[in-house]
Amino acid sequence: MTTDLLTKPGLFATLDDQPLDAMLTLLHRLRSDPREGKIDLGIGVYGDETGQTPVMRAVKQAEAHLYQHQTTKTYVAAEGDAGFIAALAPLVLGDSRARDDRFCGLQTPGGTGALRLAAELIARANPEARVWLGTPTWVNHRGLMQAAGLQVLEHPFFDKATQTLTFDAMMSVLETARGGDVLLLHACCHNPTGAEFTPDQWGLIGDLCARKGLVPLIDIAYQGLGHGMEADATGMRTVLDKVPEAIVAASCSKNFGLYRERIGALWVKAQTAQTALRARGNLILTARTMWSMPPDHGASVVRIILESPALTDLWRAELDEMRARLNSVRAALAAAVPALSTIASQTGMFALLPLERDQVVALREQHGIYMLDSGRINIAGLQSDNLPRFAAALEPYLQGDTHAR
Template sequence: MSELLAPTPLPLGNLIDQPADALLGLIALHRADPRPEKLDLGVGVFRDDMQATPVMRAVKAAEAHIASTQASKSYLGAEGDMLYAERLAEVVLGSAIDHERTAGVQTPGGTGALRLGAELLARAHPGATVWIGAPTWPNHAPIFGEAGLRTRSHRFYDIERSRIDFASMLDELDNARPGDVLLLHGCCHNPSGADFSTGEWQAIAALCEARGLIPFVDLAYQGLGDELAEDAAATRRIFEALPTAILAYSCDKNFGLYRDRVGALWIQSANAGVNALVRANMLTLARSLWSMPPDHGAAIVRTILEDEALRTDWETELAGMRARINGLRGALAAAHPRLAPIGDQRGMFAMLPIAPEAVAQLRDQHGIYMAGNGRINIAGLSARTVPVLVAALAPHF
């Protein structure tokens, strides 16, 4: 009888082994490299001229204010800090937001926003396919896939020619069906740095309208390419042109709040009635995913956006970060003809037109570390190291 009542072991041995995270492996290799002149162009964080990732002045000041005035650390609701979401929406969507048709919630980082949006799509339209341009951030497809959605990649960027292949993109999206989702980088494309032109954004909006596609914008680098309004212009255009649109947002980069995981999700619906359903389901899903989002980072952003002096200082420091990135882009573009397109691109990342074998040789022979597809973090460079990188690259062009 005791044998019949014995608990059945959990079948953990049925789990399938998972590939190691390539970026984490790159970090470990760089850390173990004893060469003093080694160069880390892999990790996607902003770095200053001293290769530090400092806490922004406005963030420090906001934290001090919060520490001296915060009366409680009681739970937030599933929607998080709604004043944070409202203030941030003004920065991101501006007058493009229709409050009667748009629901917004705080999320743990941009990744949390993407996953919440994916879960909502899986609940609303489980047969939808998410179309993702290649190349893209490596975590995009897994996020949607783990939510149970199908994903398909479409050609977006010609790596050899370092430019967008818009004709191929439109040709491949001809296979998309009504109700499918089109994932879009709002600005500062990761990993290519190549953004659509105004005309191409207009064509994308027209395509979504004609074929009944839902645009899902991932905006993670606002203000690090061009000024805040310029980097949000494409997203605003999408929200103004289409009845249904989704936006996942991250404050990790433009506020330097990487480890605090600060994001938001906004969903625009066709009418107020659908918006009420969307909001109810967003909150139910958020409750099951993380119950309530962490407060500290969102409180920092809200404090900065509500204080004129802090906001001005944040925008000033952000402009300095942007100028550093764009200055390094210009230096790379001027150093070699094959790197010229980098000067017209935007954001922290660029893709070098080199083969994986060359990436490995740069690491082994020169201590230059980058992702296997040739993606580099522009902010990992300095005026001193740009010539070093270009000299090492020259034999591979």
């Protein structure tokens, strides 16, 4: 290597420094905190009453079956495992839509892969489309849409101080959306707020999309953890039935506990079966240039579970246990902290506490309680032994006059 080459700045030197990932920073702080009894409400994975995230029993059994019967590790297709899609579609979309040839689906690496692929498809079909995100939303939504070159706009979704949905404000801002714009919605268990639309509100959203020609992009990452597999999809299906075109991005990370296996699915609803096939061809082509083929393990596990009535029953029972635990922690927290009574009627793994950043920092420094700077907590990080301590530490911060002390 000549010194001449080293005097030039180089390709990577032109890159901007990036802020450290907030979640990783929090995790690092938590791990290096020597205090006993720290409470980790940061990372978004389910934890049981002992604080563990075990492999589900149905998953273990499906893995044992796979180990015994899998005969090759050759590539799967770019669209993934057709049996997985066929087995999952009725659970996510419902039977009638799963049979409707205006819907086409393919396997993706996690819900994230589904959203990223959806963004690419939208950009390919209509680069002028703008994507409307509710505020607040999952932090990755903006980046996933922008990575495909799409413009992102916001509408108000939730008021943290009053813990209420700002539905009227949302609908009036969405009146300014253009035909062809995309409306990103959480089907259930909203991350980070836990807030949900009523059935009537879902109907109104569907009507608005149909009237204005908006394309709903529905992110369903926590199905089964709110009210149950069917109930958590009902609002989404109401919208799907009202519009000619829509996209559904599903994740099996949480409801099958398969986080690291990266398993999800994407469905497109098109106006005709022929257009659905065209969309499918474009999805496959795009997937080929992003990950070529999706990983197989998670898809095989989900397929084996869903193709076996006994394993499906076991999986559903475990999912029911997870949901029951989340809902009982919500009830216990609401009872212990009356100012947080809304938590009991919210759903899923998250709540966005009405705290300012300085209060979040104070809770961390003074009490060893770790949550995102936004005030988002993972409900599943609470257990019967740490909940009373958390409630006692939190209470003064919700009185309205307690900032960093």
